[in-house]
Amino acid sequence: MRNFRRIAALAIAATALTPAIAPAALAQAARADGKTERPLYKDAGQPIDARVDDLLGRMTLEEKVAQLVAIWLKKDAIQTPAGDFDPARASAAFPNGLGMISRPSDRKGVAAGTANAGADVAANRGPVETATYINAAQKWSMERTRLGIPMIMHEEALHGLVAPGATSFPQSIALASTWNPGLLEKVFSVAAAEARARGANLVLAPVVDVARDPRWGRIEETYGEDPYLVSEMGLAAIRGFQGTTLPLARDKVFVTLKHMTGHGQPDNGTNVGPASLGERTLREDFFPPFENAVTQLPVRAVMASYNEIDGIPSHANKWLLHDVLRGEWGFKGAVVSDYFAVRELVTRHKMFKDVKDAGARAIDAGVDVETPDGEGFNFLVQLVREGKVSQGQIDNAVRRVLEMKFEGGLFENPYADVKLAARRTNTPEAIALARQAARESVVLLKNANGLLPLDAAGIKRMAVIGTHAKDTPIGGYSDVPNHVVSVLEAMQAEGKGKFQVDYSEGVRLTEGRVWAQDKVTRTDAATNDRLRADAVAAAKDADVVVMVLGGNEALSREAWADEHLGDSDTLDLPGPQDQLAREIFALGKPVVVILLNGRPYAVNYLAEKAPALIEGWYLGEQTGNALADVVFGRFNPGGKLPVSIARGVGQLPIYYNRKPTARRGYLFGDTTPLYPFGYGLSYSTFEIGAPVLGAGTIGVADKVTVKVDVANTGKRAGDEVVQLYVRDDEASVTRPLIELKRFQRVTLQPGERKTVSFELTPRDLSLWNVQMKRVVEPGTFTISAGPNSVDLKSTTLTVR
DSSP states (O other): OOOOOOOOOSOSOSOSOOOSOOSGGGGSEEOTTSOEEOOGGGOTTSOHHHHHHHHHHHOOHHHHHHTTBEESTTGGGGBOTTSOBOHHHHHHHOTTOOSEEEOTTSSSOOOTTOSGGGTTSOOOOOHHHHHHHHHHHHHHHHHSSSSOOOOEEEEOOBTBOOSTTOOOOOOHHHHHTTOOHHHHHHHHHHHHHHHHHHTOOEEOOOBOOOOOOTTSTTGGGSOOSOHHHHHHHHHHHHHHHHOSSSSOOTTOOBOOEEEETTTTSOGGGOTTOOBOOOHHHIIIIISHHHHHHHHHSOOOEEEEOSSEETTEEGGGOHIIIIIIIIIITOOOSEEEOOTTHHHHHHHTSOOOSSHHHHHHHHHHHTOOBBOSSOSGGGGHHHHHHTTSSOHHHHHHHHHHHHHHHHHTTTTTOOOOOHHHHTTTSSOHHHHHHHHHHHHHHOEEEEEGGGOOSOOGGGOSEEEEEOHHHHSOOOOSSOOOOSOOOOHHHHHHHHHTTTOEEEEEOOOOOBSOOOTTOSOOOBOOHHHHHHHHHHHHHHHHTOSEEEEEEEOOTTTSOOOOBTTBOOOOSOOSOSTTHHHHHHHHHTTTOOEEEEEEOSSOOOOHHHHHHOSEEEEOOOOGGGHHHHHHHHHTTSSOOOOOOSSOBOSSGGGOOOOSSOOTTSOOOOSSSOOSOSBOTTOOBOSSOEEEOOOEESOSEEOTTOOEEEEEEEEEOSSSOEEEEEEEEEEESSOSSOOOSOEEEEEEEEEEOTTOEEEEEEEEOHHHHOEEOTTSOEEOOSEEEEEEEESSSSSOEEEEEEEO
C-alpha cells in the first residue's frame, strides 16, 4: 500500500440508488403482534455461515457493492472541516453504507492535490482522537445505515503501529536479523494491542515478499532473501498480530499478507517493475511464505502486488488469485487491492481504457476489495446491470468481507475503549521489548583485535560522529514515536561521570529525510567538506571514535510515483561517507563504525579498514540504548544477515540459494558476496558440529530427525544461530546448491553445550518436477549445518 499523493478521478459514492428505509433498527422484520423480530444475522449464537447467508439475502446490490470499497483521499466526504467524523455527511455520501475506512488515524486523509504525499499535513491523530473518531464512524455504520453493518478500519503496522506515539520497533529487515520468531510474535502482539486499543481491526502487514535485489528501495520492508526464513518470520508476525484461532480476540487484529507476488525481484531493481519469473521459480521461492501462511493460520486478507508476472499484473491475474491462492491453497478470505492498483491497470500497465474496465477485470481475477478508495469498483453496480460482472461474483466477494466482520466480533462490538487507548500505547513493557528487539537485531560484521566491547574505564574522551548519530532514522512506514533514543544520547548517558563525549556531524547525506516527501536534495560538497574537517578535528582529541554511517528514509524507500523515487542504481554508501571514514581511520584511533540503513550497502572499504563494524539497519525508538548495550558489552550481539551483502551492483543477483551454473566467474572480479547470507559474529566463539541423522536412509514419505551439537567455546555468554541446509544431489530439474530448511537461535553460557534437534519432512525434500507436480525424488541429499550459509559441516541422507 502507498501513503502518497493521488487525485481521485471518480466520485466516492458507491451508488446513486438509496434504500427507502435508512435506520438499522427499521431493518428488523415486523411480526403479527406488532413487535419486531431480531434478524438472524444479529444473533451472535448463530453459525457464521448462517448469519452471512441471512444478511446477504437482505442486502440490495448497492449495499453489497458498498462493502467492497474504502475511503481515504476523500475522507472529507465523511468529516467536518475540523476532521471530526460527521454522520450526516457520511449518510449523504454513502447512503448504502461503507465497507472500510483507510487509515483512520490520518487526521484529514491526503486531500486531492496536496503536495508531498501528506508530509505537510497536520500531525495524525493520537490514540484518544483515533478511538473517538473510529467510535463515531462505527456508531454511524451500526445505527444510521439500514442494515447496521460495521466497518473494517485498517492501519499500517510494518514494524509497529504507524500512528503517533505508538511503539516503534526495528524495521522488518532488522527484525529478520534476529532469526528469532518468538521475539517477533511478542513484538507484533504489542503492535496488535496498540492498534486495537485505538479501534483498528485490520493491519496491512506483514510483508512476506522474498527480496532478491538490494537496489529495490522496499527491501527494508522484507524479512530477506530466503523463502523459509521469510515464512517463519511471517508466521510469527501473524501469530502476534492475530493469534492462531478465530474469532478474533479483543487485543488482536486481522493481518493482510503483502504483496502477492514476485514484488521483491523487479526488473532493474525498480519498484513495480515486471517480475520476470517462471512458474517453477514462483513456486519454489516466492509462493512459500504466502502458502505457508494461508494453509497454517486463519489468514483472512491477502494483498495483490503491483507488478506483472509474464505479462499479467497481479490484480488482473486469475491464475494467481483464484487458481493458486483459492483453488490450490484453499484460501477463504478476501483479496485486497494495493493502493490505487486497480487504477494502475489503466495508468501504469496500459491495459484498459478506463477504471470501469479495470474494475471488471480485477473482480473477475479475484480482487474482492478496492483500496484506498473506490474507483473502478464504484462501477460494479453498473457492470452487473450490463452483464459484464455477475451477481455471483459480487456475492462471493461480499461474503468474504462479511465473514471477516463476523469472525472479528464486529457486529457485537466494533468500538474502542477510549479510556484505555492511551494507557495501552507505548507502555514500559513495550519500550523494554523494543530495546530487546533492537539488541537482538544487531549484526556484528567485524571486530578486529577484539576492539569490542569497549571498556568505559579505559575511555577519557569519546568522539561521536555522523549526522544520524544524532538525528536517528527509523525507516519507512513510521509515524512519530514518543521518543527516539539516538546513539549520541545513549553515549552521553554512558559517559556521564566517566568520560567526555564530543559530537561532530561529520557528514550529511540529504537536506531532510522525510520518507513521504517527493524531492530529495543531496547535501552539497562544500558543506560536507566543512563537516568532515570539523569531525577530524574532534576525533584527534578522542580516545575512541563511534562513527554512525549508512543511509536514511529519503535515500531508500518505496518508489510510489514517477516523482517519488526510492530505488538505486548503486550500492555504494551515499555521499562522501567513505572519504570521512578514510580520514578518521588515518588518525590511528580505535573506531567503531555503526551502520543505520534499510538497504544493504556494498561497504567494501569499511569491511577492509574499519576496526569494528556493526550492521544495525533501522532499530526503532530504542536505537541508541540498544547499540550502547552492544558496544559496551551488556549485550553480546548474535544477529545474522537475512540477505547476502554484495560487493557491488555488478554481482547482482547475489542471493545465496543459487543454481549450479550461476557465478562461474568474472574476468577480473569476484563472484562471492562481501558478507554471506546468515553471517554474523559474536564476542564469544562457538563450535557447531556436523549434523547427525536419526536414520541414514528413509522412504519418500518419511520424516527424519537431525541433531546438531553447538558449544560456546568462548569466555562470554552469547547467542548462536544453528542453521540447517539441504542440497538435493541429483534431480530431474536443477536445484539450488543449498537451501535453508531449519534454524534455531540458542543462548549458551561459556563452556555450555546443547544439542539442537530438527525434523525434516517430505515437504523439505520435495521439488517441482517437469510436470510441475510437487514430489520427493529418490536419491541422496546433503544435509549441512553451520553458523552461516558458507561455513558448513555435512552428512548424507539417502531417500529410497
